[in-house]
Amino acid sequence: MRFIHTADWHLGKLFGQRHMTEDQAYVLDELIRLVKDTRAEALIIAGDVYDRAVPPPEAVGLFSETLSKLVEQGSKVLFIAGNHDSAVRLGFGADLFRSSGVYLTGVVHAADPPIILSDSFGEVYFSLLPYADPPHMREAFTLTEMPSFDAAMGVQVQAARAQIPSGVRSVAVAHAFVIGGQSSESERPLSVGGSDQVSAHHFSSYSYTALGHLHAPQRAGAEQIRYSGSLLKYSFDEAAQKKGAVLVELDAQGMSSHTFYPLTPRHDVRIVRGRMDELLMDGFDPAPHDDYVCVELLDTEAVLAAHEKLRQIYPNLVSITRPHMYIGQLSAETRTYEQGKSDLHLFSDFYTAMTSESLTDEQERELICIIDALEREERNA
8 A cells, every 4th residue: 555644734834924825735736746646545644734723714725625636636635633733623524524535533532443445455454543632631531540641642552453453454643742753943842841752662563653743754763653744844943854745655564665755845944144245145045035044144243234135135034043143232123033933932032032041940841831721722712
């Protein structure tokens, strides 16, 4: 069986106060062609279809249009809710979609049956394991105590494996932070410190595990347990990452092979470094100037009207950083912060800029609890 593994579409994303809808539509058309050209039988989205619980109408319309194009060309689609999605909203119409070959799981349940697809070698069982925080997991599985993220994942996988016959080919689709993974600033923290991380061992019985949440494509403890990464770059610390999708092939014995296919964005996300006089020179930066750009200005002295000058070169300028100047030397106009960071990172940067001090561990824990509570309230709205 051949299928395409993707995750973290984040439809409706704002990047540098710019709506990414056109960029996302561009890369999704490329993805649809990839599914057709590789003769993949299914497309997987491992969570975070949307960037927030209540996505803008344009994002919902784009997702609907994308699903329609995939179904029209005969592709099956399987997807789950991530921590950015509203599980209830994403799960709307799940039973109706099945007749079109679209399978989804939004809200976690204790006894969700696997999705069974077939190829010339036989059946493949897909466990759709949507994101759920420990309180929701405790409620869904009627647990007596509040589980950790790791224990909750163990319970969820054990229940899923109980519905899969032994010896058959199987695929897990999950949205989680596996221990040892490389994170990015645009990912929303799931909880305090490392308490949100789970062991890769939970997925060892599956032929392949399609993970979402971490935006860099990477293996997670084993070759058959992988993150596809996000379709686009959503923060400047992702500037050097390759973005795309993973073609997975399962043979008759359930051995998996995978091939990463890069996708070409409408606009790249780049960091450009140089002094102002260099940046103003023709030919200094040969790459397209309409990319989403963070300029790392290397001047050691103040630069007048830096934004105005740079926007003449880079119309999609997102931010300017000044690594060789102290915060106190910068004007309010020049003092900018990288877009795409998590709420925790943004507030921490703001607090440091205003007070010249870092958040204490206790303050950071309190802030994360507040953010967690607000996000749960938004998801359940």
